[in-house]
Amino acid sequence: MQIHSTEQVVFYLLAVVAVAAALGVVFAQDIIHSALFLVVTLILTAGVYVLLSAEFLSLVQVLVYGGGVSILVMFAVMITRVRDARGPLDGAQKPIAIVAGLAIVTVLVLMISRTEWQQAIPAVNRPDESPVRVQRVITQTDKGQLMSDTDAIGHDLFTTFAVPFEVASLVLLVALVGAIYLARGEEDEVT
């Protein structure tokens, strides 16, 4: 394996730590540790997004996961007091789960390594032909101006994907109302 650039070195560092933290999520025996490991994994993935020149998604990832979801999980852990729950955190089906996880990673890695990606990848994005330069996601508008990935996402979101965008906002609204309804206590219930 040839290392072409510092970009690759940073990627391998991020990948190794992200996988280690992901293993921490599933093997930690304290639920708070699991949640914190998850935040580490998600923020390192945001770093990988930056290397893939998807800056907008990297920021969204940090805001949504690093901010929102982690706080939500912390609240759930605190309210359900699962720290002093009885019994282990893993079920009896753990051996089957290990076999299934190893099987799926083997199949996926075999599939990825046996596919001829070179034909599908456009010439500018092949590693041998652009060893140092960072290939940014720059697309052109109809008028020929260059767009960054944020521009491209915004443009596509409000033209091609306008209807799915509205549906997504509706889904968020329904989820919000549903979550409030479910989490709200009964009138006569003492919590």
Next chain:
Amino acid sequence: MIPMEHVLILGAALFAIGMYGVLARRNAVLILLSVELMLNAVNLNLIAFNVYLRPNPATGMVFSVFVIVIAAAEAGLALAIILRLFRNRRTANVDEADLLKW
């Protein structure tokens, strides 16, 4: 430029770890965390394919924005359900919520 295969292998590893977590854990909050891990791996794949194979239009990135939206909605709803489960059954373990099991 990072070889695309390596990004995909990172995604596959994260996905498999998340799947192991979903299958092995018995605490509902931990299962939810593992599902987030799997969704994140899928996002990584979508972005990698978008960047390397077809940068225009940015379909993969828009799709991963939607995945993040659904993941956030799902996290909120699932945590509300776990809260409800805990209030009714005093447990957050999925194998103890077996009222519908014959």
